[in-house]
Amino acid sequence: MKSIAPITLATAVALAMGPGISLAQERGLVLEEIIVTATKREQSLQDVSVAVTALSDADIRGAHINSSEDLTFMVPSLNLQKGSNPRQSSFNIRGIGTQSFSTAVEPSVSTMLDGVVMGRSGQAFMQLLDIQRVEVLRGPQGTLFGKNATGGVIHIITENPSEEHSGELMGAVLNDDEYRAGFTVSGPLNDQLAYRLSASGSSVDGFTKNHYDGKYYNGSEDWNVRAKLRWTPSDTLELKWASDYSDQDCDCTAAPLRSLEPYGGNEDTVQAILDRIAPTTPGKENTEVTINREPGTQSSQWGHALEVNWDIGDFTLTSITARRAFENDAVDGDLDGQPIDIMGFDQFGATEQDQFTQELRITSPAAGNFTYVAGLFYFDQEVNRRFERRFEFVPGMPGEGVSTFQVDTRNWAVFGEATWAFNDAWRLIVGARYTEDELDYVFERTRDGLTIGLPEPVAPAKNGTDEDDLSGKVALQWDFNDEGMAYLSYTQGYKGPAYDITFGTIPEDVHRIEPEISDSWELGLKTTLLDGQVMLNAALFHTEYEDFQSQAYFDPDGDPGCPYDNPGCDPDNDPGGFLLINAGEVSSEGLELDFVAQVTENLRLFGGLALIDASIDDYPAGPCSDPQKYRGECPDGLQDLSGGDLPFSPDWKASLTAAYTWFRADSFDVVFRGSVRAQDDIQFNLHQDENTIADSYAIYDASVTLIDQDDRWNVTLFAKNLTDEFYPSNIFSLPAVFIPNAYFHRYSKSAERGYGLEMRYRW
Numbered sequence: 060m061k062s063i064a065p066i067t068l069a070t071a072v073a074l075a076m077g078p079g080i081s082l083a084q085e086r087g088l089v090l091e092e093i094i095v096t097a098t099k100r101e102q103s104l105q106d107v108s109v110a111v112t113a114l115s116d117a118d119i120r121g122a123h124i125n126s127s128e129d130l131t132f133m134v135p136s137l138n139l140q141k142g143s144n145p146r147q148s149s150f151n152i153r154g155i156g157t158q159s160f161s162t163a164v165e166p167s168v169s170t171m172l173d174g175v176v177m178g179r180s181g182q183a184f185m186q187l188l189d190i191q192r193v194e195v196l197r198g199p200q201g202t203l204f205g206k207n208a209t210g211g212v213i214h215i216i217t218e219n220p221s222e223e224h225s226g227e228l229m230g231a232v233l234n235d236d237e238y239r240a241g242f243t244v245s246g247p248l249n250d251q252l253a254y255r256l257s258a259s260g261s262s263v264d265g266f267t268k269n270h271y272d273g274k275y276y277n278g279s280e281d282w283n284v285r286a287k288l289r290w291t292p293s294d295t296l297e298l299k300w301a302s303d304y305s306d307q308d309c310d311c312t313a314a315p316l317r318s319l320e321p322y323g324g325n326e327d328t329v330q331a332i333l334d335r336i337a338p339t340t341p342g343k344e345n346t347e348v349t350i351n352r353e354p355g356t357q358s359s360q361w362g363h364a365l366e367v368n369w370d371i372g373d374f375t376l377t378s379i380t381a382r383r384a385f386e387n388d389a390v391d392g393d394l395d396g397q398p399i400d401i402m403g404f405d406q407f408g409a410t411e412q413d414q415f416t417q418e419l420r421i422t423s424p425a426a427g428n429f430t431y432v433a434g435l436f437y438f439d440q441e442v443n444r445r446f447e448r449r450f451e452f453v454p455g456m457p458g459e460g461v462s463t464f465q466v467d468t469r470n471w472a473v474f475g476e477a478t479w480a481f482n483d484a485w486r487l488i489v490g491a492r493y494t495e496d497e498l499d500y501v502f503e504r505t506r507d508g509l510t511i512g513l514p515e516p517v518a519p520a521k522n523g524t525d526e527d528d529l530s531g532k533v534a535l536q537w538d539f540n541d542e543g544m545a546y547l548s549y550t551q552g553y554k555g556p557a558y559d560i561t562f563g564t565i566p567e568d569v570h571r572i573e574p575e576i577s578d579s580w581e582l583g584l585k586t587t588l589l590d591g592q593v594m595l596n597a598a599l600f601h602t603e604y605e606d607f608q609s610q611a612y613f614d615p616d617g618d619p620g621c622p623y624d625n626p627g628c629d630p631d632n633d634p635g636g637f638l639l640i641n642a643g644e645v646s647s648e649g650l651e652l653d654f655v656a657q658v659t660e661n662l663r664l665f666g667g668l669a670l671i672d673a674s675i676d677d678y679p680a681g682p683c684s685d686p687q688k689y690r691g692e693c694p695d696g697l698q699d700l701s702g703g704d705l706p707f708s709p710d711w712k713a714s715l716t717a718a719y720t721w722f723r724a725d726s727f728d729v730v731f732r733g734s735v736r737a738q739d740d741i742q743f744n745l746h747q748d749e750n751t752i753a754d755s756y757a758i759y760d761a762s763v764t765l766i767d768q769d770d771r772w773n774v775t776l777f778a779k780n781l782t783d784e785f786y787p788s789n790i791f792s793l794p795a796v797f798i799p800n801a802y803f804h805r806y807s808k809s810a811e812r813g814y815g816l817e818m819r820y821r822w
Contacts, residue, residue: 089591108546110598135669135712141788149180152211154673154708158609163558169208175381176205189257199552202490209552220253233815236264279309295370314803315345354392373424385412395797403451414440433475458509490532496555499523520566543586552577559639601648609642647673666715673705684748712738783812
C-alpha cells in the first residue's frame, strides 16, 4: 500500500517558496491542467479571463449526476427555475433567468450542445449521455458565442470517437424502483474514419402518493441515443457528424398542498377542502396529494450537426451546421388540488419547435502577441403552439377555447474577440458583436359551446418587429507570475425584443417588449498555489439590467379578482392575466469562489461558494400573488417591488466534496467520497409573497467505489441526502376561485433520502 506523510505547515511554506523541483511534484500532487473552450480555442482554465466552472466526466459521474437539472448541485451560481413541465423550466445564473413562458421570448441563459445553440429553455433539460465535460460561463456572453445570453452559457460537450476500439456498459439500481442502464462503443472504421455510439435509459417509479386512486405520481421514463462519426481525410481537415434523439414521458408534476389557512371568515370553506382532501395534510414536508386528474408530460428532441475544422496554414476555419427540433405535449393535470372538478376546468397544450443554425468562425494561431477569433452566425427558428382551455359552468354544457400561434425568429450576427499581449505580463482583450433580430407571429383563437368565461375569437392576426444591436467587451489581464493572473472586464449583454403571446392574447393590445440590455463589471483572480497543488479562482461582479423582461400577473383595469385565468370572470369586461412586460431595472452583484486541492496523494478536495445579491432596483407597478390579492394586500392588483429579491437566487450557496483513495496492493483500489451542498433561504416568485420563501438547507451525500487497478470495472454503493432533508424546487399558488389562500410546492426525488448500487465495465 502506498503511504503519504502528513503535510505540515512548514512543508507547505517550503512548497510555496522553495526553488527547483518541488515536493508536490516529487510526490505527484500537481493538479492536472483543466482545458476549456470558453474562448473558442483550447486553453487552460487558468489562462482565460472569464468566470467559468468546468465539470469533467469524472466529476459528474462521481456525484452520480445523470440529468442536466442536477448540475445545479455542483455549480453554486447555477439554479433551476422549476416549472410544471420542461417548457416552463429554465436555468438561472447569478440570479438571472427567463421570467416568462411566452412563445416569443428567447432564453436568458443559453444552453449549447457541442457548439450548437438550443433555441428554447426547455431543450436544456436532458440526460447527460457520454459527456466529456460541462462548462458553465457566468455573466453576459456574446462576443464569442452563437447567440447573445444576458445571464450566461451552459455548454455541454460530449465525447468524440476514439482512435482505438473501446466501450463501456453501465447499470444502476436505486431505491423505490429506479433503474438506469447505458452503453458506449467507439473505435476506428478505417485509417480515416472513426465512430462512437452511446445510448442510455432510465425508469423512475412515482414517489408522490395520490390518495384518490392509490397511484404514485412524478415518475418518468427516459431514453437517449447519440451517434458520432469523425472523418480525417487529411492532416489539415476534420469533419464530425453528430446525431442524437431523446424522449421523456412522465406523470409530472403533481404538486402537494403546502399550506391552506383560513382568512376573512372563510373557515367553513377551508374546513370543507381539508375534509375533501383527507387524509392528505398540508405541510412544508407534505409529499401526498388527493386529486382526481392525472398529470402528464411527453417531451422529445432530436438534432443533427456537421462540424468542419480546416487548418489553413496556422489558421483554423470552423463551420458548424445544425438542425434541431423539440416537442412538448403537456396536460396540466389537476388544477384545483382537490378530488373534484371546479366548473370542469381543464387545460393542456402542445409545442413544436424547429431550428436551423449556421456558424462560421476563423481562429488565428495561438502563438504571437496578437490573436483573435471572428465569426458569423445565423439562427432561424419556428415555434408552433396549440393551447386548449375547457370548463363547464352549466352541467352538460361545456365550453372550449383553442388558441394556435406560430412565432418565427431570425437572427444573424457578426462577432469577434481579439487579444493583444503588449508585454510579457499584460494583455488587452477587446470584443464586439453586431446583431440583427427579426420576430414575426401569427395568432388565431376559436371557441365553441357555452362561451361564458372564454375570450373572444380571433381571426388569424399577424405582426412583427426587428431590432439591431451593437454590444461589446473590453478586459485587461495581468499575469502577475507564472502561477496566477487577474483581470478586470466590462461586458454588455443583449436579449432581443419579444411579444406577449399566450392563450388570452388580444392582438390589438399586443405591444412590443423592448430588448433587455445589461452592463456587467467583473474583477477576477485565477491562481495556482503550492506549486500546482491548489487551484483557487475568484470573481467579484456587478451587473445592471435595463428593460428587464418579466412575466406579470395582474389586471390592468384594477380589479385583481378577475384575470383571464379565472374562468368565473367575464373577459369582455375585465381583460387581464399573465402579461409580459419590461419590468424596469434589476441588478446582480456578488462574489464567487472555486477551488481544487490535492491535499495528499490520497485526498482531493474541491468545491465552490457563491455570495449573490440579485435584487429588483426599480419596479413600481409589479404583480401580486393570488393569495396577496385575496388577503387584500394588493387592493389595486399591483405593488411596488422595488428593493425585492429576484426569484430562484439564494443569497449564498456552497458545495464541498472530499474524495479519499485507498491504494491497495491487490486487484482493486477503494475511493471514499463525501459531499455537502447548502444554500440560504430562497424566494420562488417575483411578487415577494413571504409564503413562497423556502428555508435554508444542507444536503449530505456519500459513496464507496471499488475500482479495478486496470480501470476495467468499478462498483459504487452510494447514498444521497443522508439526513432526509426535504426541500422544495418551487412554491406557488392558484387563483382563489379554485382554492383560496393556498400554496403548493414541487419537489424532486433528491428531496428525500436515496441509495443505490452502480456498476460499470470498460474495455
